[in-house]
Amino acid sequence: LSHMLPVMLSVLVAYSIGGMSSPSIYDVFAKMAGLNFVCADISASPVLAHKMAHEVMRPIPITLSLHSTYADAVAVLQV
Structure with a gap:
């Protein structure tokens, strides 16, 4: 414990x-892939900030x- x-x-x-001092490597990869940041998405659209999980699942x-x-396969395809 004294060393840890x-x-x-x-x-x-x-x-x-x-x-x-620098962005996360995952943020860099997401930006290179053209993906938006999750936090930026939530702050840009107030609708997303008030969505419940069951609404999008x-x-x-x-x-x-x-x-x-x-x-069984036929029954699944007819649903």
């Missing part, structure tokens, strides 16, 4: 300084197992 505390503290300080997809029959 200085290591954890130094990692925390390095991470904080790195976060202030899709129902659980129906799957077929190895033991499903042809009748």
